Amino acid sequence: MADFFYNTAVGIVILTFLQALALLVPLLIGVAYLTLAERKVLAAIQIRKGPNVVGPFGLLQPFADALKMLMKETIIPSGANRILFLLAPMLTFMLAMLAWAVIPVNDGWAIADINVGILYLFAISSLGVYGIIIAGWASNSKYAFLGALRSAAQMVSYEVSMGFVLVTVLLCVGSLNLTDVVRAQQTVWFCIPLFPMFIVFFISTLAETNRSPFDIPEGESEIVAGFFVEYSAMAFALFFLGEYANMILMSGMTTILFLGGWLGPFGILPQLGVLWFVLKICLCLFFFLWIRGTMPRYRYDQLMRLGWKVFLPLSLGWLVLTAGALMAFGWLPNV
């Protein structure tokens, strides 16, 4: 049986399919409950109760929402470019799922443990902007178009400093493999020696996922709902799911790069690998929601200033500093 799964072409395909299913089903359930968690956390911040009617403690609310979305009619505006209009939400959702292929949830538990895992993640996350641009253009609506333009400028800007942060981390690791990145944090998690980079990376992930306080692509008070203003029903739901899956993905990236992935704090309980990983992701996600509940939205020029005039010099400087320190003290890996 093991021979069939590992050594025949059909077996490998079936095995990969099952692995993908085992990862994506919990992920989608996680996405569903993240939407509930967001409403509950925001409600707690604003001293309300939040959804509490559907099921015990409102636990079935996400499924009620999903059913509602499924039952509604998908409306395609008459001036829209039909193919691209429908392609955009699928693209967004697909990319959010695709990136999970290389995420190691435990030692050796990655579907594809490839050598260039960091670059793969970076590539996939930089593609996310296409879903938004295409949606904005294909909708043939000025609000959607404005949202798309804002989002394109924003995501490209923050990617640059994110790239430098990634380079800093992989200087300390000496490998582009995500499993190696986590293993290199056995002694100390990178969030301690690279603390400023950790902060820069976290804020950049907020901008990359278009979350508050950088949610100007949606900016409901200025441009209605931005790029997805023309979307309804399942097409809208795909955008929605994609955004939340991206949040989980970015939290996973933060966890792997800075918070030691599946490693327990101080090396305790290494048996709980997956649980530690999930717990750290939940912590990051809580910060996402907390920030949404407390921060006002950035103005567009402030956002650009932060990206190009603050984060870019800071991350570049820290990169040079890290390289210098590693060289001076002989800490460079793989030498």
Place this chain on the structure above:
Amino acid sequence: MITLTLFYLFSAVLVVSAAMVVSSRNPVHAVLFLILAFFNASALFLVAGAEFLAMILVIVYVGAVAVLFLFVVMMLDVDFDELRSGFQRYLPIGAAVGAVLFVELLIVFGGWKLAPDAVRFHASPTPAGVSNTEAIGMLMYTDYILLFQLAGLVLLVAMVGAIVLTLRDRKTSRHQDISVQTSRRVDETLAMVSVPLGASVTESGGFLRPIVEEPEELVGHDDHGGHGHGHDNHGHH
């Protein structure tokens, strides 16, 4: 077998999408086909075992260059009839340039000689025991460091040139100056006034307004309305 199938699949899609780039009417569709072509080229790199190049191709071309392309093309207001009207007039020039380029290519490929050892290196992307990324790193940063630095210098010059061409203080917009905002002191913004009981505002000295410097006139901005930041200090006595 699988590799070969994948190679032909990606190559076929690559060629078709490249043809669609030049033949599609809608410029946005053309850019999207260009992105598809980039993707398939990257997949071909993967088939050849050059994983680092594949990822870099996606990050640089698809993730950055093509976004800017799309950005510009989406905002173009192209009139297709006007575009096609000049076709016959420019046909001879275009054909001549194309022919010259084609002949040049023929000359180059006619005189092309493969080094005798080069055949051995076909589709052997890395030396044994070294990963793809490390092999490229060794080549670029150790063996060809001078060329690499020179290329960086050329890019730097191009970047400086682009900034010099576009960065002008055109005085058409006002910017937020964070240092001015944060260096403001309390005694510049707040004043304690002792107001007699029952006195009106005008009796007790009039409205106090912040002292704001009159901003420079905006060039090419003829407004008749009294809006703007400098308006408040008209009431200052």
